[in-house]
Amino acid sequence: MTQTYGPLLETLDLTYPQYLVMLVLWKTDDLSVKEIGQQLKLDSGTLSPLLKKMQAKGLLQKVRLDSDERSVAVGLTAQGQALKKQAEKVPLVMACNLNLKEKDFVELRDKVQALSAQLEKLNA
């Protein structure tokens, strides 16, 4: 899957995990590292270096919260927001590539999510 996304994301200078972070932030800006981690099921050990690289690329910035100085708000820069337009075609191209009928896609997604939920319950 990563390989298939590859050529598409290369033009955006994003890796696949970086793209996932961008998807989360394009939908809801200014989330804490923890909130991003909950949505992507990644912990700070993965996200901290990932976000650091993305910050270095100028895609986002991090601000320590006044309300809770343990938390860090991750927000998109103008450049990060601008990239959204460039990335709009990605899901469509991938959907086309995968050659799945809407119905099959939804079924597969739901089955994987159910399995994921079961695994989370076991690992809790």
Added chain:
Amino acid sequence: MTQTYGPLLETLDLTYPQYLVMLVLWKTDDLSVKEIGQQLKLDSGTLSPLLKKMQAKGLLQKVRLDSDERSVAVGLTAQGQALKKQAEKVPLVMACNLNLKEKDFVELRDKVQALSAQLEKLNA
């Protein structure tokens, strides 16, 4: 998934990718690195260090082939073969953990394999 396998494989002193290699060799011993890679869809960049660690643990040995000195045959040691018995319960415990009906399991597996085949075609 790796987390759920974790406790089971820990008793065998195997990581999940290492367990996958053992499954392949328990089924068919003495395969080349390339053949193992084809079955697991892993390249030598991943397998070489993985196999080296497993060799260091005494699970397998590598022999350069006389018939083609580019190839290396990977074979289980007595210890590697003996581990098969210890690992027999793993699939059953996992099947139980996943809480999937036979029918749902087969459907999910087949859908994922179909998607994987489509991706391979695209990435070819």
Added chain:
DNA sequence: CAAATATAGATTGTATACAACTTAATTTTA
């Protein structure tokens, strides 16, 4: 047959994952 090409593994460099630990800050609780 000799040069060009291809192949199998190993190595190098980059990018995740994640457990375990550390630090700083916030809650809980005795």
Added chain:
DNA sequence: TAAAATTAAGTTGTATACAATCTATATTTG
């Protein structure tokens, strides 16, 4: 309220993945 327990990020160490490259060997071609 002061000590204990929790929590959010970040750091460290280990283990994959995989592209690109390297080396040695084998196969193909002109």
